[in-house]
Amino acid sequence: MVLSTAEKSYIYESLSGENTLRTDSRKYNEFRPLKAACSFVPNCNGSSRVYTADGIECITSVKAKVVKTKDLANLIAVEVDIEGQRDNSALCLDLSALLQRSLVNNFDYEILRLTDKYYFQIYVDVLILSVPGDFKNSSYTLYSLLSLISMGSYLALKSCKLPLLTSTTNDREIEEEPSFADDWELATDLIPESSEFQPVLVFVVGLVGSNVIIDPSLDEEQVLENGVCIGYSQGNIVPPIQSVALSTVDGKPFDRKTLAKATGLVKEIGQPVTQALDAILSEEVDEYGSVF
Amino acid sequence: MSRLELYSPEGLRVDGRRWNELRRFECRTNTHPHAADGSAYVQQGNSKILCLVKGPMEHGANLAAGTKLDANGPVLSITINYPPFAANDRKKRQKNDRRLQEISIILKRCFMKTIVLKNYSRTVIDISLTVLAMDGGLLACFCNAITLALIDAGISLYDYVSAISIGLFDQTPLLDMNTLEESDLSFVTIGVVGDSDKLNLMLCEDKIPLDKLERLISLGIEGCHRVKQLMDHQMRVAGQELQERQ
Amino acid sequence: MVRDYDISNNERQFVLQALEQNVRLDGRKLLEMRDVDIFVSPDEYGYVEISLGKTKVACRVTAEIAKPYEDRPFDGIFQISTEISPICSPFFESGLTSGGKQSNDEVLISRLIEKAVRRSGALDLESLCIIAGSKCWSIRADLHFLNYDGNFIDISSIAVMVALLHFRKPDMEIDGNNVILFDQDQRNPVPLSILHIPLCFTFQFYNPNDDEENIKGNLNNELILLDASLIEERLSLGSMTLTINKNKELCQLVKSGGLNIDASLIMNCCQHASNLVDDLTKKINSVLKHDAHLRENPLEKELQVVNQRDT
Numbered sequence: 001m002v003l004s005t006a007e008k009s010y011i012y013e014s015l016s017g018e019n020t021l022r023t024d025s026r027k028y029n030e031f032r033p034l035k036a037a038c039s040f041v042p043n044c045n046g047s048s049r050v051y052t053a054d055g056i057e058c059i060t061s062v063k064a065k066v067v068k069t070k071d072l073a074n075l076i077a078v079e080v081d082i083e084g085q086r087d088n089s090a091l092c093l094d095l096s097a098l099l100q101r102s103l104v105n106n107f108d109y110e111i112l113r114l115t116d117k118y119y120f121q122i123y124v125d126v127l128i129l130s131v132p133g134d135f136k137n138s139s140y141t142l143y144s145l146l147s148l149i150s151m152g153s154y155l156a157l158k159s160c161k162l163p164l165l166t167s168t169t170n171d172r173e174i175e176e177e178p179s180f181a182d183d184w185e186l187a188t189d190l191i192p193e194s195s196e197f198q199p200v201l202v203f204v205v206g207l208v209g210s211n212v213i214i215d216p217s218l219d220e221e222q223v224l225e226n227g228v229c230i231g232y233s234q235g236n237i238v239p240p241i242q243s244v245a246l247s248t249v250d251g252k253p254f255d256r257k258t259l260a261k262a263t264g265l266v267k268e269i270g271q272p273v274t275q276a277l278d279a280i281l282s283e284e285v286d287e288y289g290s291v292f
Numbered sequence: 293m294s295r296l297e298l299y300s301p302e303g304l305r306v307d308g309r310r311w312n313e314l315r316r317f318e319c320r321t322n323t324h325p326h327a328a329d330g331s332a333y334v335q336q337g338n339s340k341i342l343c344l345v346k347g348p349m350e351h352g353a354n355l356a357a358g359t360k361l362d363a364n365g366p367v368l369s370i371t372i373n374y375p376p377f378a379a380n381d382r383k384k385r386q387k388n389d390r391r392l393q394e395i396s397i398i399l400k401r402c403f404m405k406t407i408v409l410k411n412y413s414r415t416v417i418d419i420s421l422t423v424l425a426m427d428g429g430l431l432a433c434f435c436n437a438i439t440l441a442l443i444d445a446g447i448s449l450y451d452y453v454s455a456i457s458i459g460l461f462d463q464t465p466l467l468d469m470n471t472l473e474e475s476d477l478s479f480v481t482i483g484v485v486g487d488s489d490k491l492n493l494m495l496c497e498d499k500i501p502l503d504k505l506e507r508l509i510s511l512g513i514e515g516c517h518r519v520k521q522l523m524d525h526q527m528r529v530a531g532q533e534l535q536e537r538q
Numbered sequence: 539m540v541r542d543y544d545i546s547n548n549e550r551q552f553v554l555q556a557l558e559q560n561v562r563l564d565g566r567k568l569l570e571m572r573d574v575d576i577f578v579s580p581d582e583y584g585y586v587e588i589s590l591g592k593t594k595v596a597c598r599v600t601a602e603i604a605k606p607y608e609d610r611p612f613d614g615i616f617q618i619s620t621e622i623s624p625i626c627s628p629f630f631e632s633g634l635t636s637g638g639k640q641s642n643d644e645v646l647i648s649r650l651i652e653k654a655v656r657r658s659g660a661l662d663l664e665s666l667c668i669i670a671g672s673k674c675w676s677i678r679a680d681l682h683f684l685n686y687d688g689n690f691i692d693i694s695s696i697a698v699m700v701a702l703l704h705f706r707k708p709d710m711e712i713d714g715n716n717v718i719l720f721d722q723d724q725r726n727p728v729p730l731s732i733l734h735i736p737l738c739f740t741f742q743f744y745n746p747n748d749d750e751e752n753i754k755g756n757l758n759n760e761l762i763l764l765d766a767s768l769i770e771e772r773l774s775l776g777s778m779t780l781t782i783n784k785n786k787e788l789c790q791l792v793k794s795g796g797l798n799i800d801a802s803l804i805m806n807c808c809q810h811a812s813n814l815v816d817d818l819t820k821k822i823n824s825v826l827k828h829d830a831h832l833r834e835n836p837l838e839k840e841l842q843v844v845n846q847r848d849t
Contacts, residue, residue: 041425042338043380055327059424061377079384083373083420125377129422130327130344292323292333292342394649397642401795405749405776450753480791485753490798494778496791497653502812505788509801 003222012223016209023219029269031215036280037291038159046160049291050152057129060152062160066178067121072109075121082128091142098240099149102231106238108197111190114165114178124153140221143244146229150202157199158281160190200233205262207254212262214269225252228262232270237263298473299461306472314468314518319526321444330445334437337470338427343437345445348415365409366417370396373422395431402483402493403438408448428470429457431481431495440523451486452523456515458508460500465511480508484516545772553773557761558746568763569810576700576825584705588697592687597679597697599705604676614666615676616656618698620648627686651694654738654781658789661702662731668717675707688771691779695738700822703732734783735819739811742766742774743797758800782811784819
C-alpha cells in the first residue's frame with residue numbers, strides 16, 4: 001500500500017514523538033503475533049516453522065553430516081530461498097551470508113566435535129513461503145524478514161537431534177570413523193540442556209527520529225529513517241550490528257545515541273523472546289507431526 | 293538394502309505393510325488462510341506436501357511475461373518448491389530441473405481437464421507446491437494436494453482427482469511406494485477422477501512387463517478410490533466445522 | 539516470435555466429424571501409422587534420416603573418449619541432444635531468441651526421448667567403459683528436426699535407435715594406461731552393445747461428447763488415434779506416449795493429463811502398440827541388414843549406385 005504524504009507525515013510524527021505511538025497500537029518493544037512449531041519434518045535433524053499473522057511463513061531445516069575437517073568456519077552452511085525470487089538473487093545471497101556469518105561468529109564448535117578429526121557439518125536451509133503481494137510490488141525490501149529467519153534457525157538448531165555416538169571421542173592414535181547407535185530413541189540434542197550456548201538471534205530495529213521500534217510493520221517501514229539488525233546471544237549484544245534497508249526510501253544518517261537505544265532495546269527484549277521460543281521447543285509434537 | 297528384503301516371503305514390506313495397504317494418509321485444508329485463497333497439506337507416510345492456490349484472479353504474479361489470458365478457460369501456473377532438505381540426503385535442485393518441469397506440465401494438463409473451465413475464462417490460477425519431506429510418491433502427493441487446495445479455494449471441479457503409485461515386486465503389485473521401494477522397483481503413478489475407472493494421468497518411468505500392467509492399474513484404481521474417500525471425508529469434516537462456526 | 543497454428547472453425551469441425559466417422563484426412567484408419575521411411579548413410583556410420591509422412595528428422599551419433607562421471611566410474615556417457623530449431627516449423631523458437639527457455643512441448647519431447655532410450659537402458663553403458671574411473675566412451679546422439687507434421691516423439695525414438703544400431707565405434711586396444719585407437723582401414727570398427735530396441739507410440743484422444751460425459755458418463759466412446767499429423771495433434775484433447783520393445787516390456791508410459799480415458803481402453807492401446815512394435819523392429823533390422831550386406835560387397839553397392847543414377 002502506498003501512503004499519501006499526509007498519512008506518512010502523520011505516522012512519522014506519532015512514531016517519532018515522545019511516546020512512540022504505533023499505527024497498530026503496539027508498544028515500541030512489542031512484536032506482532034507470531035506462531036511457531038518445530039520438529040515436524042521427519043527426515044531432517046531439526047526443523048521449525050514460524051509464521052506471522054499476514055501469512056509470511058518461514059520453514060527452516062537443519063541437517064547434519066559427518067565430515068573430516070580442520071576448518072571450523074566451514075562447518076555451518078546457510079541457504080535462504082524465498083519463493084518467487086531466483087535462488088541466486090542478491091537478496092537471497094545477502095540474507096544467507098548475513099545469517100551464516102552471524103551463526104559462524106557466535107557458535108560453540110565444541111558441540112559439533114565428534115573426535116579430533118571428525119565434526120558434524122550443519123546445513124541450515126531456510127524457505128520463505130508466500131510473501132504477501134504488498135512486498136513484491138512496492139518499495140519495501142524483504143530485509144525485515146531477517147528476524148523471522150533467525151528465529152526459525154534458532155528453533156531448528158535448538159530442536160536438532162543427533163544420533164548417539166557410540167565410538168570413542170578420542171581417536172588421536174587410531175583413524176576410526178565415528179559410529180552411531182541405530183536407535184533414534186537414544187538421540188541426543190545438538191545443543192544439550194546443560195550447555196550455556198544459544199544460537200544467535202538477529203533482531204531488526206527501525207529507527208525513526210530519536211526513537212527505536214522493534215518489528216516495524218509495512219506502514220511504518222515507509223517512514224523509517226533507517227533500519228539496523230542487531231545480534232543477540234546469551235544476554236549479550238553480538239555481531240552483526242549493521243544497517244539494513246527496510247524500504248527503498250530510508251537510509252538517512254542516525255546518531256550514536258539512537259544506535260545505543262537500539263542495542264538497549266534488543267538487550268531488553270532478548271531474554272523474553274528466548275524464553276518464548278524455548279517454551280515452543282518444549283511443546284510436544286504428535287507422532288505424525290500434523291502441525292498444519 | 294537388498295531387493296529381497298523389500299517384500300518378505302510372509303508378505304510384509306519394509307515398513308510392515310501388506311501389498312495392498314496404503315500408508316497413513318492425513319490431509320488438512322485451509323492451513324494457510326491468510327497466505328492464499330486455498331491451501332492444503334497432504335501427508336502420505338513420511339511424504340509431506342503443502343499446496344497454496346491463489347486465484348482465480350486477473351493477473352498472476354508468477355506468470356511469465358507475455359502469457360496471454362485465455363478466453364475459454366483459466367491459465368494455470370504451477371510452481372514447485374523442492375527445497376534441498378526435503379529428500380533424505382541433502383541435495384540442491386536447480387530451479388529449471390527437467391523432472392520437475394515435466395511434472396508441472398503433466399499436472400497442469402491434468403487439472404485443465406478437471407476444472408470447470410467455462411467458469412474461469414480470462415483468469416489466472418496460481419498453484420504453488422512445496423515439498424517439506426519426500427518419501428516416495430511425489431507426483432501422487434502433488435496431485436492429491438492440488439485437488440484439496442483447489443476445492444478449498446472454491447474453484448469448481450468436476451470431481452476429485454486422486455492419485456497413487458503402485459510398484460511391482462516380481463509378481464506382486466505393491467500399493468503406495470516409499471523411497472526405499474521406489475529406488476529398487478519399477479512403479480507406475482496413476483490418477484483417477486472421482487469414483488470412475490477412468491485414468492486422468494498415468495506415468496511410468498521404468499520397465500514393466502506388459503502383461504503385469506493390468507494388475508497394477510486395477511490395484512491402483514482401488515487405491516485411488518480409497519484416497520478419494522479419505523479426502524472426501526476430510527472435506528466433509530471441514531465443511532461441518534465451517535457450518536458450526538456460523 | 540512463435541506463431542500459433544490457428545485452425546479455422548470449419549476446418550476443426552471437418553476434421554473432427556470425419557474422425558467420428560473413422561476417416562482421417564490422409565485416408566488412414568484411426569490406429570494406423572504412416573509409412574516409416576528409413577535412410578541410413580551408405581558412406582559413414584551413425585547417420586540416419588527417418589521420415590514419417592511429412593515429418594522428418596535426422597540423427598547423427600558420434601563417439602569420443604572422455605572421463606566418466608565421478609559417481610559412475612564403471613559407466614560410459616550417453617547424451618541425447620534434442621533442440622528443436624525453427625527450421626522444421628515456425629511454431630518453434632530457437633534457443634537464442636527465446637532466451638534459452640523451452641516451451642512445454644520441447645521439455646516433454648526431450649524428457650520422453652531421454653526416458654525412452656536412456657533410462658530404459660537400451661544402450662549398455664557398462665560396455666562403454668575403457669579404464670574404470672579415467673577413460674570411457676562418450677556417445678552423443680544429435681537429433682535434428684527437419685520438418686514437422688506431427689508426432690516428433692515416435693519418429694525421434696526410431697531415429698535414435700536406428701542411428702545407435704548403425705553406428706560403429708573405432709576398435710581399440712589397451713596398453714597399460716594408454717589406449718590405442720585403430721583407424722577404419724586398420725581394423726573393422728565395432729558396433730555398440732544395444733540391449734533392446736525401445737520404440738515410442740503416441741496416441742491422441744478426442745471426445746465426441748461434452749466434458750461432463752467424459753468425466754461422469756460411461757459411454758467410453760472417446761476416439762483414439764495413432765501417429766497424429768500436425769492438424770490432428772493440434773486438435774487433440776489429450777495424448778499418451780508409451781515406449782515398448784519387442785519383448786513386450788513397457789519401458790515408459792506418460793499420459794499427461796488431458797481427456798480421461800477408461801483403463802481398459804489404455805490396455806487396448808498398449809496391446810496394439812505391442813503388435814506394431816514387432817513389425818517396426820523387423821523393418822529396422824532388415825534395413826540395417828541390407829546396409830551391412832552392401833558394405834560387405836562393395837561391388838554390389840557400386841552397381842546399385844549406377845542403377846540409382848539411371849532411374
